[in-house]
Amino acid sequence: MKLPTLFEKIRQKMFGDVVTTFAWMSVVLLVLLAIAPAKDFLADWHVYQRGYEKLISKRSDAVTLRRHFEPGIQQIWLPEMGVVDRCTTCHSALKEASLSDIKIQPYRFHPPIPHKPEEMGCSVCHRGQGTATSVEDAHKSTLAWEEPLLPAKYLESSCGQCHQQDLKGTPQLNLGRKMLGAYGCVHCHTIKRPDGTVISGTDDPPSLAHVAEKTSREWIFVWLKDPQTYSTTATMPNFKLSDDDARDVSAFLISQSTPASLKIVQASLDQAKKVKDDAVLQTKAASLYGESFCASCHAVQNAAGNLVGGNVGPELTKIGSKAKPEWLQAWVRNPHEYDALTAMPHYRFNDQEVGLLTGFLMGKADADLLANVHLDSATPDQIAHGKRLVNDYGCASCHEINGIKHPENFAPELTRIGSKPVNQLAIAPGVPHTLYDYIGAKIKQPRAFGPSLKMPQYTFTAVQIDALTNALLSHNERALTIPSTKTVPAVAPSHYEPAGNAGQLIRDLNCLSCHEINGRGGDMAPDLTWEGSSVQREWLLQFFRNPNTLRPALIRRMPKFNLTDAEINTLTDYILAVYQSPKVDRDSMPMSGYAPAQVEEGKQLYYSKYGCQACHIIDSKKDKGYIGPTLTHVGSRLTAAWVFAWMKDPTALRADTQEPKRNMSDDDASALTAFLMSQKGGEKQEAKKR
Amino acid sequence: MKGNSCMATHAASIAILAVLAALAGCSRQSATSSQPKATAYGAAVVESSGGKQTTAVGTQLPQSVVVQVNDEQGNAVTGALVELRGPNGIFLDPAAGITDSSGQFTSNISLGTIPGRYQLIATTTTKGGKNVELKIEEIGLGYQEMLGSQLNDQYCARCHNQESSPERVSNYDNLEKKPHPFTEGDTLNKMSDADLVAIIAHGGPALNRSPLMAPYGYTLSKSEIQALIAYIRMVSDPPYGAPGIVYAQK
Numbered sequence: 037m038k039l040p041t042l043f044e045k046i047r048q049k050m051f052g053d054v055v056t057t058f059a060w061m062s063v064v065l066l067v068l069l070a071i072a073p074a075k076d077f078l079a080d081w082h083v084y085q086r087g088y089e090k091l092i093s094k095r096s097d098a099v100t101l102r103r104h105f106e107p108g109i110q111q112i113w114l115p116e117m118g119v120v121d122r123c124t125t126c127h128s129a130l131k132e133a134s135l136s137d138i139k140i141q142p143y144r145f146h147p148p149i150p151h152k153p154e155e156m157g158c159s160v161c162h163r164g165q166g167t168a169t170s171v172e173d174a175h176k177s178t179l180a181w182e183e184p185l186l187p188a189k190y191l192e193s194s195c196g197q198c199h200q201q202d203l204k205g206t207p208q209l210n211l212g213r214k215m216l217g218a219y220g221c222v223h224c225h226t227i228k229r230p231d232g233t234v235i236s237g238t239d240d241p242p243s244l245a246h247v248a249e250k251t252s253r254e255w256i257f258v259w260l261k262d263p264q265t266y267s268t269t270a271t272m273p274n275f276k277l278s279d280d281d282a283r284d285v286s287a288f289l290i291s292q293s294t295p296a297s298l299k300i301v302q303a304s305l306d307q308a309k310k311v312k313d314d315a316v317l318q319t320k321a322a323s324l325y326g327e328s329f330c331a332s333c334h335a336v337q338n339a340a341g342n343l344v345g346g347n348v349g350p351e352l353t354k355i356g357s358k359a360k361p362e363w364l365q366a367w368v369r370n371p372h373e374y375d376a377l378t379a380m381p382h383y384r385f386n387d388q389e390v391g392l393l394t395g396f397l398m399g400k401a402d403a404d405l406l407a408n409v410h411l412d413s414a415t416p417d418q419i420a421h422g423k424r425l426v427n428d429y430g431c432a433s434c435h436e437i438n439g440i441k442h443p444e445n446f447a448p449e450l451t452r453i454g455s456k457p458v459n460q461l462a463i464a465p466g467v468p469h470t471l472y473d474y475i476g477a478k479i480k481q482p483r484a485f486g487p488s489l490k491m492p493q494y495t496f497t498a499v500q501i502d503a504l505t506n507a508l509l510s511h512n513e514r515a516l517t518i519p520s521t522k523t524v525p526a527v528a529p530s531h532y533e534p535a536g537n538a539g540q541l542i543r544d545l546n547c548l549s550c551h552e553i554n555g556r557g558g559d560m561a562p563d564l565t566w567e568g569s570s571v572q573r574e575w576l577l578q579f580f581r582n583p584n585t586l587r588p589a590l591i592r593r594m595p596k597f598n599l600t601d602a603e604i605n606t607l608t609d610y611i612l613a614v615y616q617s618p619k620v621d622r623d624s625m626p627m628s629g630y631a632p633a634q635v636e637e638g639k640q641l642y643y644s645k646y647g648c649q650a651c652h653i654i655d656s657k658k659d660k661g662y663i664g665p666t667l668t669h670v671g672s673r674l675t676a677a678w679v680f681a682w683m684k685d686p687t688a689l690r691a692d693t694q695e696p697k698r699n700m701s702d703d704d705a706s707a708l709t710a711f712l713m714s715q716k717g718g719e720k721q722e723a724k725k726r
Numbered sequence: 727m728k729g730n731s732c733m734a735t736h737a738a739s740i741a742i743l744a745v746l747a748a749l750a751g752c753s754r755q756s757a758t759s760s761q762p763k764a765t766a767y768g769a770a771v772v773e774s775s776g777g778k779q780t781t782a783v784g785t786q787l788p789q790s791v792v793v794q795v796n797d798e799q800g801n802a803v804t805g806a807l808v809e810l811r812g813p814n815g816i817f818l819d820p821a822a823g824i825t826d827s828s829g830q831f832t833s834n835i836s837l838g839t840i841p842g843r844y845q846l847i848a849t850t851t852t853k854g855g856k857n858v859e860l861k862i863e864e865i866g867l868g869y870q871e872m873l874g875s876q877l878n879d880q881y882c883a884r885c886h887n888q889e890s891s892p893e894r895v896s897n898y899d900n901l902e903k904k905p906h907p908f909t910e911g912d913t914l915n916k917m918s919d920a921d922l923v924a925i926i927a928h929g930g931p932a933l934n935r936s937p938l939m940a941p942y943g944y945t946l947s948k949s950e951i952q953a954l955i956a957y958i959r960m961v962s963d964p965p966y967g968a969p970g971i972v973y974a975q976k
Contacts, residue, residue, distance in 0.1 A: 139840055147841060147868040148952070188784025188839040205873040208782070498786050498834070647930070647937035650885065650901055660900035663884050687945060694881055697944035 080170045081109065084126040084142055091143055097134050104132065109169060112157050116519050119157035121166035123174065127158075150205075160514065161194035162186055177470060182458040186509075189502050190472050193454065196510025198518055200229050200526035208499075212507030214238075215500060219271050223433045224447035230516050231525050239271055243375065243436035248293035250363045250374070254409040256286040264495060266358065266405065267351040269335065269343065273492035276483065281425055287414030288422025292438040296374055298366035307391025308361055312399060321396035324389060329595040332560065333380075333549070336400065348549060348558065349380060356401030365394040372544065379549040384598035429490055447491070454512030462486070475505045530555030538610030545597055553615070561594065563690060566617035569681075570689075573612060575673045580604040617681075619688055625676045630710030638711025641704055651695070654715055663694060669717035680709045762824045764807035767853040768795035771808060771860040774830055780875065780961065783866040786836045793848045793860060794830045802829025812846045815839055841868030843965060865960060874957025877950055878908065881942060903936035911962035922955050 051057040076082065085107055092101040110124040126142040129135045130153060136145040146153065151161075159166035164185040168174035177184040186194065192209040202210040216222055217238035227235045247256070255266075260282040263270035277285065311317045325331075330352075335345035337353040345351075359367070366373060369390045371380040385393065414422075423440070430446040431437060458469055464485045467477040477484070479501050482491035496504070532554040534542045542548070548557035551564045571579075581604065583594040599607070642648045651663035654670075670679070678689075683705035686695040700708075776791035795806040808831040809822040815838020825831045837844050846862040867875055878886075883894070886905045890896040898905065906913050914922075921933060927943030930936040946954070959966040 139842075144840070148870045148949075148956075150949070189782070189786075189836070191784070204876050205869055207872070207876065208785070499788065502785060645937060647940065650938035650940070651897065662895055662897045662900050692880075694884070696881070696940050696942045698941060699944045 081125045085128065088128045088143055091138070092135075095134070101132060101134070112154055112166075114155075114157050117157065117160060117522070118514075118517075119160060119166060121153075121157040121159050122169055123158040123162075123164075123166065124153065125169060126171075160197070161191060163194075177458070182471075184470055186472065190506055190509055193506040193509035196507065197454075197512065197515035198523045200231070201524055208503045209506045209510065211500070212503035212505070215504055216507055219273075219494065220434050221504075224430055226445060226449045226451065227511055228449075228451040229511075229526055230518070230523065233526060233528075236529075237434075239434075240377075240379065241272075241434040244289055244293070244431075245436050245438050246293055246296035246374065248290045249296045249298060249360070251358050251360060252406070253286045253290045253411055254406045255358050256289055257282050257409055257411060258405060260285055266354055268337075269347065269351045273494045275429055275490075275492045277425075281421075283411060284414075284418045284422035285425050285431075286411070286422070287418045288420075288426055289437070291414065291419045291422075292440075294438060298363060298373060299369065300362050300366060301369070301387050301390070303387045304365040304369070304391035304394060305361055307388055308365060308395035308398060311392060311395025317392065317395070318399070321392040324392050325396055327596065328383060328393075329593050332593070332595070346560070348560065352397060352400055354400060354402040354405055356398040357403075357405045359397070361394060361398055364397055365390050368393045368397075379546055381546040381549065381595070381597065382544045383595070384600075429492075450508060451511055452513055452516070454509040455514065472505055472509060475508050476501055479504050527555075532556040534610070534614075536610070538606050538614075541603055541607055550594075563692075564611070564615060566615055566620070566689060568612045568615035569617040569620035569622075570674055570678045572673060572675055573608060575669075576608045576611065577604055580607060617689065620675070620677045620681045622675065622677045625680065630706075630713065634707050634710040635714045636711075638707035638709070638714075641708055642711055645704075646698065646700075646708070667712060667715055669715065671713045671716040674712075676709055676713050679712050680705055683708050761822050762807060764824065764851065765805035766803050766825075768803035768806045768825075768829075768850055768858075769798045769852055770796045770858055771848050771850045772796060773860060773862055776835075777862045778864070780865040780867055781837060782872050783837055783841050783868055784839050786834055787864060790832045790834050791846065791862060791864075792830050792832045793862070794828075795825045795850050796829065804829055806850050809849045810835075810846055811849070812844055813838065816844055816846070818846075835864065837864060837866040841866050841871055841960070867957070867960060870953045870956045871960045872957075873950070874953040874955070874960075877946065877954050878957055881945075882908070882954070901938055903930075903938055905939065908958045908961055909963045911964045911966060914958060914962050915964070915966050919955055922958065923951055926951050926954060 050060055088105065089102075092098050092105065095101060105128055108125075109122055112119060112121045112124065124130060127144075127146075129138065129143045130146040132145055135143065138144055157166065158164075162185050163183050165174050165181045165183065168181075172178060173181065175185045189208070192206040195203060195206045196209045196213070199206075202213070213235075216227065216235055220237050220239045220241060221227075222235045223237050223241070229235065259266055259272075260275065260277055261279075262274050263272040264274070307317075311321050331345035333346045333348035334350065334352045335343040335347060336351070338344050343351065355364075363374070367380075368383070369385060369387075370382050371378045372382055426432065426437060426440055427443075430443050432440040432442050433446045453475065454471075456471060458471055458474070461469075461471070461474050462485060463469055463474055464477060467473055478491075479494070479496065482493065483489055533539060534553065547553070547564070550558045550561040552559060553564050555565075557563075580597075580599055583596055642654070648654075649659045649661055651661040653659040653661055653666045654668060656666075656668055682689055682695075683698070683700060684702075685697050686693050687697050772794050774792040774794045776787065776789050779787045779789060781787050791810075793808060795803045795808060797803050802825070804825055804827050806825045806829075807822065808825060810818045810833055811821070812818065812835075817836040817838075819834045819836075821833070823831050823833070831848075835846070842865070844864045844866055846864065848860045848862065849857050851857055885897045885901060886907055888896055888898045888907060908914065917925075924932045925935065925939060926946070927941060929941035930939035932941075942951070
């Protein structure tokens with residue numbers, strides 16, 4: 037049979053007469069017409085809505101759930117935020133708390149957060165394509181849409197679009213933001229917050245103007261090759277310099293260094309030399325290091341390889357291989373001489389003590405560190421090449437270097453990095469084509485994106501990289517355009533400076549490295565903004581002479597600075613006069629003291645109603661509480677007015693205190709104040725005074 | 727012609743089968759090539775460290791999970807194959823590996839996006855070809871539980887957590903009436919949310935308990951107390967069931 041005849045037969049059979057032709061055409065038309073509704077019926081969102089209806093029909097509260105359910109395309113429209121989100125079309129159970137046991141998407145109940153979807157939309161936090169009505173378009177990166185949903189670990193970045201302050205619920209974002217300053221990212225990359233303020237560095241990289249006074253060229257070479265070999269806590273990244281480049285940069289840095297006119301005391305240097313071979317002096321030096329609480333700020337690696345100590349100052353494990361003894365003794369004597377703005381306090385050590393500490397620190401050396409470094413004296417060519425490298429790598433973005441200007445905008449500005457279009461990214465091989473993967477990969481291994489890139493290699497953990505990615509993603513176009521009524525601006529940094537002679541002393545002792553006053557300062561020690569309302573004069577004088585700890589479980593303590601009586605008086609007068617709280621009313625306290633009955637009542641309240649002994653010690657034989665300060669001497673330490681105000685509302689006086697507010701009556705607060713003020717430290721103290 | 731078409735169908739189906747077989751072979755091959763081969767076999771797999779951690783959903787656990795393969799005598803076995811598996815959304819890096827010279831296998835684990843308990847199963851094969859398993863549980867905290875965990879660190883842990891660290895000395899042993907650690911599910915699961923709200927907001931005396939438990943109702947907001955309860959429920963051991971059911975059965 038030939039084909040044409042076959043066709044002819046079919047044509048005759050089907051379209052032989054008008055009626056059958058019409059019938060056939062009707063069938064074809066019907067099928068064509070059915071395609072649209074069928075497509076609609078099979079659309080993702082329809083399938084999910086039918087699934088939802090089936091799901092809720094089996095629940096005990098089906099009637100309520102069905103009443104809440106609205107079929108069809110749903111939409112959250114927030115014109116001022118530019119939000120058109122149809123996510124609720126499929127995610128029908130977002131607000132149904134009774135479905136919180138359902139663990140399959142798209143039917144999960146949205147976990148409680150501080151915002152409602154109808155106020156913020158969905159894509160503001162989750163990204164993705166809000167207007168899409170198919171699964172692929174809404175969640176994934178497609179040809180027409182490059183912004184897929186944010187993985188859960190980057191969600192905190194979205195909080196950071198509006199909240200420029202740290203939030204309790206966003207630990208990752210807080211960490212990332214802190215790191216932008218603490219690891220010096222912002223020295224090279226400008227990052228502006230939506231309110232126009234610029235994020236500033238908090239790492240305080242040292243000036244290199246007098247670096248030759250401090251250390252040797254060999255040490256600089258080793259440090260440049262890899263800062264981690266000297267200290268695992270180094271914040272300086274690895275620039276991956278070749279041996280020749282490191283040789284030349286070290287040559288230039290030494291050549292540009294100028295003398296620093298340090299005070300060199302031979303007696304201290306002699307003493308320091310003796311420490312090495314004298315066991316008695318070594319013990320003495322170690323205990324001076326301990327008593328001075330150097331470890332509150334500086335860490336040292338112990339025999340087990342664990343770092344012990346604080347991270348305010350640099351790690352001292354191998355300081356003896358770095359610092360020159362002359363520099364070290366001058367630094368220990370008065371650090372401001374070398375670096376006027378250092379965070380290190382000026383201890384008033386005598387020359388012998390300076391020698392002891394210098395000797396002790398010089399002993400913390402690693403013989404292997406510089407053993408294999410042999411540098412010939414530098415040629416002018418090498419120095420010139422070193423200078424070129426210093427310019428190329430932007431060293432002066434962080435460090436002060438003689439003859440090199442601080443470069444402006446050395447690296448790309450990152451104010452909008454969180455919304456940079458993916459098609460503008462030069463993505464390294466093997467990195468998925470999404471913005472967050474790009475940022476993470478770039479932080480992890482910057483030079484993988486091109487051999488000529490200058491960005492150095494950091495040694496961040498996976499958690500730190502995620503935290504930084506969160507912080508960077510929060511700096512995006514939306515953050516810059518969101519209405520200011522919806523945002524919480526960053527806390528303006530405090531530029532508080534204490535005044536007068538006392539102010540000079542406070543700067544010299546660097547009290548603000550540990551204590552916060554009027555919004556400025558560290559968080560290691562108590563906030564002193566209202567210290568003057570809090571403590572009694574006698575106690576404060578005594579405390580400066582010999583600072584002992586108030587909290588039994590605390591390891592870090594205030595060091596003894598060996599202040600003179602005149603200095604102590606200046607500080608005490610200033611603190612008592614200036615650091616006064618308006619919430620503490622001295623005049624409202626009874627002038628004539630408290631009646632024994634009131635003291636007794638306070639004792640009852642203390643032990644039974646309020647259970648204060650859970651956290652505090654008042655009777656050192658019986659009480660054991662370890663959380664709050666010991667109260668055995670509280671009557672000679674604190675003012676009655678402060679104690680009363682504290683009883684009424686401790687959080688109003690110190691926002692971060694662990695002590696809860698009790699909402700107690702004035703009578704209870706007075707009785708407790710009476711009891712606490714009667715705690716003067718027992719007979720021992722009295723005997724001492726007499 | 728009929729015979730011809732028959733032949734053609736046969737040929738086609740054979741071709742399809744062949745392709746399928748080849749594909750199957752390929753996939754099996756690639757699977758085995760990516761998986762390391764055991765050179766030794768143990769008798770048991772035990773947890774070394776990294777179980778019972780809490781972290782925010784979608785993030786990596788702060789510490790790696792380390793399991794150890796032991797032989798019948800309890801000695802560590804080097805070269806045994808350990809395979810890890812977990813619920814959907816969990817990311818195991820790596821998911822399988824050979825135990826090192828100390829008999830241990832280490833994996834970095836990122837949890838999925840749904841808050842709750844994640845059960846990991848570590849499997850190793852014995853000489854006899856039997857699979858032995860170890861179950862490890864990790865906890866993923868959602869936003870609310872995360873907030874609760876921070877509040878716990880700030881206000882509760884000093885007394886309610888018996889463990890001390892160099893930075894945070896526990897006050898547990900100093901207390902006359904011992905507080906319940908939040909993992910103590912046997913006790914805490916019997917308390918309703920309302921009970922927990924009452925004791926957190928109004929202190930121990932609200933439920934006729936010790937005043938050593940101070941009231942936090944004037945310090946914490948209602949949503950903060952809810953967050954704290956969400957955290958307590960999440961870490962309790964045994965796990966917290968649906969409200970009411972525990973009571974109804976006992």
